[in-house]
Amino acid sequence: MDVSRFLNADIGRGDMTTDLVVTDTDGVAYITCERDTVVAGLEEASEVFALVGGDASLLVKDGDRVSAGSRVMSVSGPLRGLLTAERTALNILMRMSGIADMTSRAVAAAEGKVIIAATRKTTPGFGDFEKKAVAIGGGDPHRASLDSMVMIKDNHIRACGNVRNAMERASKASFAYKIEVEVDNVADAVTAAEMGADIIMADNVGPEATGEIRDAVRSVSDRILVEASGDITPEGVAAYIGKADIVSMGCLTHSAPSAKFSMDIN
Numbered sequence: 001m002d003v004s005r006f007l008n009a010d011i012g013r014g015d016m017t018t019d020l021v022v023t024d025t026d027g028v029a030y031i032t033c034e035r036d037t038v039v040a041g042l043e044e045a046s047e048v049f050a051l052v053g054g055d056a057s058l059l060v061k062d063g064d065r066v067s068a069g070s071r072v073m074s075v076s077g078p079l080r081g082l083l084t085a086e087r088t089a090l091n092i093l094m095r096m097s098g099i100a101d102m103t104s105r106a107v108a109a110a111e112g113k114v115i116i117a118a119t120r121k122t123t124p125g126f127g128d129f130e131k132k133a134v135a136i137g138g139g140d141p142h143r144a145s146l147d148s149m150v151m152i153k154d155n156h157i158r159a160c161g162n163v164r165n166a167m168e169r170a171s172k173a174s175f176a177y178k179i180e181v182e183v184d185n186v187a188d189a190v191t192a193a194e195m196g197a198d199i200i201m202a203d204n205v206g207p208e209a210t211g212e213i214r215d216a217v218r219s220v221s222d223r224i225l226v227e228a229s230g231d232i233t234p235e236g237v238a239a240y241i242g243k244a245d246i247v248s249m250g251c252l253t254h255s256a257p258s259a260k261f262s263m264d265i266n
Helices: 002-009 016-021 042-049 081-110 127-136 153-158 163-170 184-193 204-220 234-240
Strands: 027-035 055-058 070-079 115-117 150-152 178-181 199-203 224-229 246-248 261-265
Touching: 002 042, 002 081, 016 081, 027 081, 042 055, 042 070, 042 081, 070 081, 081 127, 081 234, 081 261, 150 163, 153 163, 153 234, 163 178, 163 184, 178 184, 184 199, 184 204, 199 204, 204 224, 204 234
Parallel strands: 115 246, 150 178, 178 199, 199 224, 224 246
Antiparallel strands: 027 070, 027 261, 055 070
């Protein structure tokens, strides 16, 4: 995944301040975590510094939980380059670590009994990095793009009339693709299950109704997974244990607060 476009966008026509006030000398800087978090994005931050001639040494690994005050990276090279790359590298590290940290908390709440998954509620142009951060935090990135699987949402169903019509048309897809169907009631869940769906998404119905849908789907086939979705937070994950196989959470990528890191020249 290319990070150069982010750095180029920040530089614009040149780093005026650094070029004016910093001499052409080499130096060393450290990146420090300023709050407890799970770290993600070290590889990408290192690549940003490499673009300006910096040489990064990782002091921890992506996926490690670190405490406030911990140094996570040292970077050496031309001071002008390090200062030019500082904000881009930190922004990536902060965003990805925030996502990994929230994901880690959701995974812990799941107690290994449900899969925690992301959604496509990602930042355009940065979604691959956000999905990677979910994986670093212990979650599943879910589908990467629209061509990953057949995923029949509520608007698809409205557009073609009902779940049965949608499933009949989706059956034309290759056997190589899984079919997931979004439902909000038991009847539609059973229809989709009987017609060959691989995953049933119980959307915005709450844990009790999700459990009822799961029981009904299991009566059709025990191979079909049930995914719960709809404004679920890490604090709400435990309520779905025993009622869903997967909990997908848009908040992991659209609402995770960024972790805080700083860079200081030694």
